[in-house]
Amino acid sequence: MWRSLASNALTFLVVAVFVLAGVMLWAQNEYVDKGPLTQAICVEVPRGTTMFKVSKTLEAQGAVSNGSIFRLGADYTNKSQALKAGSYLVAPGASMSEITDVITRGGASTCGTEVVFRIGVTRASVQVREINPASGRYEEKASFNPAEGEAPEVYKAVLNRSDTRYRIALAEGVTSWQITNALKSIDILEGEAEQPAEGALAPDSYEFVPGDSRESVLTRMKEAQELILARAWENRADGLPYATPEEALIMASIVEKETGGDGERGLVASVFVNRLDKGMRLQTDPTVIYGITKGEGTLGRGLRQSELRKATPFNTYVIPALPPTPIANPGRASIEAALNPESTDFIFFVAKTLDPRDGHNFAVTLDEHNRNVAAYRALERANQ
Known part of the structure; x- marks a missing residue:
């Protein structure tokens, strides 16, 4: 009798072990297999929440098929206590393992x-x-x-x-x-x-x-x-007419205000560098405007002739050098253009059309520049 009971108990134990192993294998496969989501969703992880509450949210949103398996998998991978508050984008078909990684990895929210x-x-x-x-x-x-x-x-x-x-x-x-x-x-x-x-x-x-x-x-x-x-100054071209990084920053601010086109910054910078090298005045309106507004908003009108003739530290129609300070905060592209300008002989430039996005016509001689200016004035008259 005892032998029979022992044999039955052993059989039961063996079966139980196999069943448990099968359940564990099934749960493991469920944890890493493709999930039920058919379209992406946003999952919010509030501050101070628990993995249990998150699993219930994921179940309600149809992101996981079994919240218990999700929690067991998170426990097994030591991620249950690693939740990061935020809102995260969960892709279609994301596995429970992938979702666990998303909500515990941290970093900036990817949703919300x-x-x-x-x-x-x-x-x-x-x-x-x-x-x-x-x-x-x-x-x-x-x-x-x-x-x-x-x-x-x-x-x-x-x-x-x-x-x-x-x-x-x-x-x-x-x-x-x-x-x-x-x-x-x-x-x-x-x-x-x-x-x-x-x-x-x-x-x-x-x-x-x-x-x-x-x-x-x-x-x-x-x-x-x-x-x-600092990086742009370290990698600057040779022979530039700037004694300090601050002077380069002033030039970069002028380039920034004279063109919004990425492809033209180096050309505009070359014009102003060429003028400085030749001892010419920069003659740029944005510096005159900054001298009037001090950077506190826009001028809202055209420059007057009296303002173009008045001697001020920022009137580059009068002073034969850079203004004393930058006239705006230039971006990286303008700083790099000022310190690595295109190699040209251009001395002049004027807008191609009434739309600043269309860029400029550049010229080497005054005669060529005057023709470009005349073409621009004709567009102005036609627009009026």
């Missing part, structure tokens, strides 16, 4: 809402964008000028969401006054902001979180510009 504070040359704006999981692209939900009234409800609603990302985007050619003034209007930043020197800030995109100080944001912009200028 983004608020972009754009600081442009002519205006500042706030854009609220939300990613479309199906396309993986951000779609605009609202856009407004913070200086022109109350923010829309869409903006107010996303401020309290854990998956909202915040970014400041600086356009090339904005002034330090424009940047500092715009930062003061961003109500989720804190502290005072002292206006940096002109040209000291790098136009780029900067992520931040609510509660960051305005000075910390400005510091990041300054450090970025210092690095760009």
